[in-house]
Amino acid sequence: MKLYDLAHSRAGDKGNISTLSLIPYDENDYEKLCLEVTVDKVKTHLKDIVSGEIVRYEMPNIASLLFVCQNALMSGVTTSLAVDTHGKALSYALLEMEL
Amino acid sequence: MKQKIRIGCGAGFSGDRIEPAMILAEKGNIDYLVLECLAERTIALAQKRKMQDPNKGYDPLLEKRMSKLLPLLVKNNIRLITNMGAANPIAGAKKVLEISQKLGLKVKIAAITGDDLSDELRHSNHSYKILENEKFLSDYEVLSANAYIGVDGILEALQSEAQIIITGRVADPSLFLAPMIHEFAWKSNDLLGKGTVIGHLLECAGQITGGYFADPIKKPVPDLAHLGHPFADVFSDGTAIISKVDGTGGQVNLATVKEQLLYEVINPNEYFTPDVIADFTTVYLKDLGNNQVQIFGGTGKEKPTTYKVSVGYKAFYLGEGEISYAGQNAVERAKLAGEIIEERLKNVVNEIKIDYVGLQSVHRTNFENQSVPYEIRLRVAAKTDSAEVAAIVGEEVEALYTNGPAGGGGVRKYVNEVIGIVSVLVDRQNVSPEITFFES
Structure with a gap:
């Protein structure tokens, strides 16, 4: 099973930081995501993309997680040589993770 | 004092569609319309246009948007707040004045300035530290500097009865928070935090009404071709x-609202704006059905003592070239082309990136051992010091027609000057909003 089957995500950018939300379709899956989608697992999964620290914020108020990834955008939206300079498509990179 | 106001958001970026704002103004029963049209790089580009022509530097779509909206705003007595002034709110306001006179409409327009610190920072002896790295401002060739100012100037304009308020760089949620403070006389940080949450939810317009959300399999959204923009x-x-x-x-x-609540948030406990530091971890949502979601909770604490300033600087010239291969051995032929280009450009450009579109270009990696794609597009991008050298990138890709692998087609080449953005912090006392009125 992939994260895609359980949850949706939107990527945002601030400088060289990518923010990736992780929102379960069913709020009952929030605890499962908290247990299984750890910072270490996300770091390993995104190793080719994110070279900095990753912080995970738990938001039980809306049953969602937020991953804030440093050094994730090849220097940032304005100066990156990447096709997707904002990293807008990285939400679907996170959702590729196997559970 | 009113107990309720309705604020619509009719644009979430500079290039946004125009008709959703017209629908809000026509049928939305809104009191206020906000158009958020300014990104970090947008304002640096606007500064460049202003340098070339002092009457320009406002949003390139201002004339088109205002010509269509102004009659509806006047007819339905809606007040407009927009950052379409970009690098030149005064010139933007004058353009709106001209449009109103042409249409025979009577409006009072306010231009909010004071965010533009370009001259101050370009000639400053102070060693401003760059927030994103270990450098100092003096390491950069500064083109523009704009502080993210808050509600102050807009509030003054609202008290003056101006109907159209044109700003430059204002923090996005502040565009929405200002009318709330004006109508409800909010003082406490708690209420400013709540209002900031609402502003943050609205600021990207269609991103909370199902835009940038749809996935036909897991998250279908009806009729995106006629997406409605939100009101609160x-x-x-x-x-x-x-x-x-x-x-x-x-x-x-709930799903569309949650995605937008977390969008571009780097710390949900402390969401910094010039007006308040908001806490998103105490926000609660309730789906009322019929496309209505109730927002409650959210708190705030005292605003920061500094303004964040976006600095645009001359970064480099970007040269790009693309060519496609299809059919048998497309990937191998594209990779051969990539090797040739790398060899040809390695001593010419400062930094090069070679992507295989269809394999690993968008995520910069690939999570699947997928089957071989039928077609593939080679994309080359490089940083250079001049437009002339940047042009060589595309020229080398084009030369693959007669010098490279078989069957390459569809070459495109581009040269762009790149303006980078970094940020510094400036003490609040160095920034004071000013207001200029125009009346038709």
Whole structure:
């Protein structure tokens, strides 16, 4: 099973930081995501993309997680040589993770 | 004092569609319309246009948007707040004045300035530290500097009865928070935090009504071709109901609101704006059905003592070239082309990136051992010091027609000057909003 089957995500950018939300379709899956989608697992999964620290914020108020990834955008939206300079498509990179 | 106001958001970026704002103004029963049209790089580009022509530097779509909206705003007595002034709010306001005179409409327009610190920072002896790295401002060739100012100037304009308020760089949520403070006389940080949450939810327009959300398999959204933009009924206690005009495309539900609440948030405990530091971890949502989601909770604490300033600087010239291969051995032929280009450019450009579009270009990696793609596009991008050298990138890709692998087609080449953005912090006392009125 992939994260895609359980949850949706939107990527945002601030400088060289990518923010990736992780929102379960069913709020009952929030605890499962908290247990299984750890910072270490996300770091390993995104190793080719994110070279900095990753912080995970738990938001039980809306049953969602937020991953804030440093050094994730090849220097940032304005100066990156990447096709997707904002990293807008990285939400679907996170959702590729196997559970 | 009112107990409730309705604020619509009719644009979430500079290039946004125009008709959703017209629908909000025509059928939305809104009191205020906000158009958020300014990104970090947009304002640096606007500064460049202003340097070339002192009458320009406002949003390139201002004339088009205002020509269509102004009659509706006047007819339905809606007040407009927009950052379409970009690098030149005064020139933007004068353009709106000209449009109103042409249309025979009577309006009072306010231009908010004071965010532009370009001259101050370009000639400053102070060693401003760059927030994103270990460098100092003096390491950069500064083109522009704009502080993210808050509600102050807009509030003064609202008290003056101006109907059209044109700003430059204002923090996005502040565009929405200002009318809430004006109508409800909010003082406490708690209420400012709540209002900031609502502003943050609205600021990307269609991104909360199902835009940038749809996935036909897991998250289908109806009628994106006619996506409605959002409005919020904001109550004096800081709660709100987000919705959209009946009959428009899209949807508002818990999932769309959650995606937008977390969008571009780097710390949900402390969301910094010039007006307040908001806490998103105490926000609660309730789906009321029929495309209505209620927002409650959210708190705030005292605003920061500094303004964040976006600095645009001359970064480099970007040269790009693309060519496609299809059919048998497409990947191998594209990779051969990539090797040739790398060899040809390695001593010419400062930094090069070679992507295989169809294999690993968008995520910069690939999570699947997928089958071989039928077609593939080679994309080359490089940083250079001049437009002339940047042009060589595309020329080398084009030369693959007669010098490279078989069957390459569809070459495109581009040269662009790149303006980079970094940020510094400036003490609040160095920035003071100013207001200029125009009346037709």
